[in-house]
Amino acid sequence: MKELTHYIGGEHVKGTSGRFSDVYNPATGEVQAKCPLASTEEFGKAVDIAEKAQPAWGATNPQRRARVLMEFVRLLNRDMDKLAEALSSEHGKTVPDAKGDVQRGLEVVEYCIGAPQLLKGEFTDSAGPGIDMYSMRQPLGVTGGITPFNFPAMIPMWMFAPAIACGNAFILKPSERDPSVPLMLAELMEEAGLPKGILQVVNGDKESVDAMLDHPVVQSIGFVGSTPIAEYIYGRGCSNGKRVQCFGGAKNHMIIMPDADMDQAADALIGSGYGAAGERCMAISVAVPVGDDTADKLIEKLVPRIEKLKVGPYTAGDDVDYGPVVTGEAKKKILGLVEKGIEQGAELVVDGRDFSLQGYEDGFFVGPHLFDKVTPDMDIYTQEIFGPVLSTVRAGSYEEALQLAMDHEYGNGTAIFTRDGDAARDFANRVNVGMIGVNVPIPVPLAYHTFGGWKKSAFGDLNQHGPDAFKFYTRTKTVTARWPSGIKEGGEFNFKAMD
Numbered sequence: 066m067k068e069l070t071h072y073i074g075g076e077h078v079k080g081t082s083g084r085f086s087d088v089y090n091p092a093t094g095e096v097q098a099k100c101p102l103a104s105t106e107e108f109g110k111a112v113d114i115a116e117k118a119q120p121a122w123g124a125t126n127p128q129r130r131a132r133v134l135m136e137f138v139r140l141l142n143r144d145m146d147k148l149a150e151a152l153s154s155e156h157g158k159t160v161p162d163a164k165g166d167v168q169r170g171l172e173v174v175e176y177c178i179g180a181p182q183l184l185k186g187e188f189t190d191s192a193g194p195g196i197d198m199y200s201m202r203q204p205l206g207v208t209g210g211i212t213p214f215n216f217p218a219m220i221p222m223w224m225f226a227p228a229i230a231c232g233n234a235f236i237l238k239p240s241e242r243d244p245s246v247p248l249m250l251a252e253l254m255e256e257a258g259l260p261k262g263i264l265q266v267v268n269g270d271k272e273s274v275d276a277m278l279d280h281p282v283v284q285s286i287g288f289v290g291s292t293p294i295a296e297y298i299y300g301r302g303c304s305n306g307k308r309v310q311c312f313g314g315a316k317n318h319m320i321i322m323p324d325a326d327m328d329q330a331a332d333a334l335i336g337s338g339y340g341a342a343g344e345r346c347m348a349i350s351v352a353v354p355v356g357d358d359t360a361d362k363l364i365e366k367l368v369p370r371i372e373k374l375k376v377g378p379y380t381a382g383d384d385v386d387y388g389p390v391v392t393g394e395a396k397k398k399i400l401g402l403v404e405k406g407i408e409q410g411a412e413l414v415v416d417g418r419d420f421s422l423q424g425y426e427d428g429f430f431v432g433p434h435l436f437d438k439v440t441p442d443m444d445i446y447t448q449e450i451f452g453p454v455l456s457t458v459r460a461g462s463y464e465e466a467l468q469l470a471m472d473h474e475y476g477n478g479t480a481i482f483t484r485d486g487d488a489a490r491d492f493a494n495r496v497n498v499g500m501i502g503v504n505v506p507i508p509v510p511l512a513y514h515t516f517g518g519w520k521k522s523a524f525g526d527l528n529q530h531g532p533d534a535f536k537f538y539t540r541t542k543t544v545t546a547r548w549p550s551g552i553k554e555g556g557e558f559n560f561k562a563m564d
Contacts, residue, residue, distance in 0.1 A: 067098040069244055071107065071268055072251045074114045075261030081107060086241040086270065091157030091389040092378035094427035098155075100241045103269040108236075108276040111265045115207045115234035116282050118262030123204045123232035127181040130230055134178050136257035141171050144253065148246055152217055153379035155243035157389040157429065158341050160379050163218075169509070170222030173530045176512040177230040183535045184231065196547045202539040204232035205284040205308070209277045211298065212247070213290045214240035214391050215344045215451075221247050223516070224287045225264055227534035229254075233284075234263045238277060242391055244268050278302050285537065287529070288312065289346070291449075292475075292521050299524040310525035310537060312518065314449040315346045315477035318470040319506060320492065321354045321363055322463065322483035330482040331366035333506035338455040339374060339433050342387045344395075346522075347478045347500070347507045350450060351439075352457045353466045360459045364414060364437055367455075371415045371433045377422060389429040390452055396429045399452030403434055406445035406456070411436045417453065441469065449475070463488060470496050476519035480506050499523065 069088070070077040080101020088098040122130070141148070149163035156163070177183075186200040210224035217239060225235040239247035244266075251266045267273055277283055278301045285308035288298045292313030302309035319337070321330045337349040352367075354360035377385040390396050400418060407413055417432020431452050439446050439456040446456055460466035470479045480502030481492045489503045499518035502508030510516055510531070517528030527533040 066096070069098050069100045069248070069268065071101060071103060071111070072248050072266040073107075073111045074265070075255055077248075080268070084270075088155055088242065088244065089392060089429075090154060091391055092380070092425055092428045092430075094393065094429060098245075100244050100268050102241065103267045103273045103276075105272060105276040108267050108269070108273050109280065111236050111267050112207060112280050112282050114262040115236055115265060118260055119204070119206055119232075119234040122229075122234065122260055122263050123206075125232070127184050127230070127232075130232065131178045131180045133254070133258045134174050134180075134226065134230060137254055137259075138171060138174055138178070140253045140257055141167060141174070144249075148218060148249060151245045151249060152243065153388070155245055156214065156217060156391055158344075158379065159385050159388055160382065162341050162387075163379070166216050167218045170216075170219035170226075172512040173223050174226045176530065177226045177534075180230040180535075183532070184539070186541075192545070193547075195550060196545060198543065198545050200541055200543045202231070202535070203542055204539060206233060207236065207282050208233045208285045208287075208538060209236045209238065209283050210287040211238045211274055211277070211290070212240060212288075214242040215341070215346070217243045217246045218250065220289050221250060223530050223534075225254075227530065228285075228538045229259065229263060231535060231538040233538055235265075236277065236283070237264070237266045238269055238273050239266060241268055241270060274298065275301075278307070279305060281305075284308060286310075287537075295524055308537065310523075310527055310529070312346070312523050312529065313521055314475055315348075315518065315522055316351060316446070316449055316473050316475045317347060317349050317478045317480075318351045318353050318466075318473070319349045319480045319482065319502075320460075320463075320466045320470070321352060321359055322481065322485065322488060323356050323359045324484045325359075325482040326484070327359075327362050327366050329504070331363060331370055333480075333482065334367060334455060335370050335374070337506035339371070339387055339453045342390050342431065343453045344390060344451055345507070347509050348451075349480065349506055350454065350456060351446065351469075352455060353460050353469055354457065355460050355463055355466050357459060360437070360457065364435075364457065367435060368415060371435055374433050376420065376430055376432060378425060378428070387453065390431055391429065393429055395451070396431055399431050399450055399454065402445055402448060402450050402452075403454060406436055406439070406443060409443045409445075410438075410440075411443055411445060411456070412438045441472070447474075467492060467496060470498060474521045477522040478502065478508050478518065480504075480508060499528075
């Protein structure tokens, strides 16, 4: 049995707490590795190392820090296949999905190479008589991040790349379900020239999380995961005087107007609803066709597409549309919510409950499901399922469809499919959701914009990546300076006046 490590002070370090978590192969259901769960003392050692290493890194000029990231990008491209293989084996997603995971993280790293420009302050000449004013962006010091299982490459890079570009040290607590890729990323950063101790990986559970939240040296914390844990981390971190940004759950709606291209809408729902087995915080899990005629046409288009979906292990290559979910517990939760949907009166149009794959009977595979005639009071509508389950909620009008997205407690992403520019513009302006797609099913902003939801999908006043990241990982210092004049009338310089 493979025993994984922490990455502390530039070295792979065995866990000493005596506690471990199982890392599964989701396709077979077998335990393939043991992940150490750090104690408070182990986390503290990483903080001590980071605190000692950070001042020199913070004093390194931004251009030199950017060069490390440039080399890191080269190494990511060099090792793309290796990273994707490791990611797929622990998460279960297909290799193309895994490469996309790495690529979207890489794009944020590329943006952070612009640190010399992004960290420039402001200057005002002659703000008063003989007075100049200027501002500086300075690193926070030691920062930390807690990342989820569903994007074990992308989300860590969304956090540590801007943090490190700004001159901070960063301690990553990745998901214990698929920890190998974060460890590999830390190795690659040091191969790219990052000093030891600036990026460390401490595997763990709640004890490590609480250690990060409570340690006085850790200045900021980023989190992505479920809303209840996001609320906990935000509350405890802020009460300890830390800068905190937390991103929680989602229930993303896609409104399909009667004038929409129905084939385009159906294809979009297949990719966004079932891709990566639905384990995306930006997955579309609710289709909202406007009018029964639109709903009937949409269901007619969706059913044959769903029935053709190929579910299997990532080793099957391009023959697979999506793989297993990450654990047996996740599978149990998804199927439990499917049963609840049936019990509460939703119509199960495509039933994936009996899906089984020959040779992989113990794997965590979940067949695709499609519900119709779902109502807002049902659990499959209110809860984030995080699986290959699409719910259809029929709306009688555009206003009713809009209100569904507006009233839901989550506000991560939403989309509208229509040929009507007025409807699309009205929807984008009025809906209280953070990321909007117009004929785009998964509206994840590119790296030079920011990513963030509203309502119970996000806690904190700054988003991830883009310009907000450089604000989050720095403090602004403003200097007001006045220099005594040594110039006499007539232009002669008086050196005594400067004594």
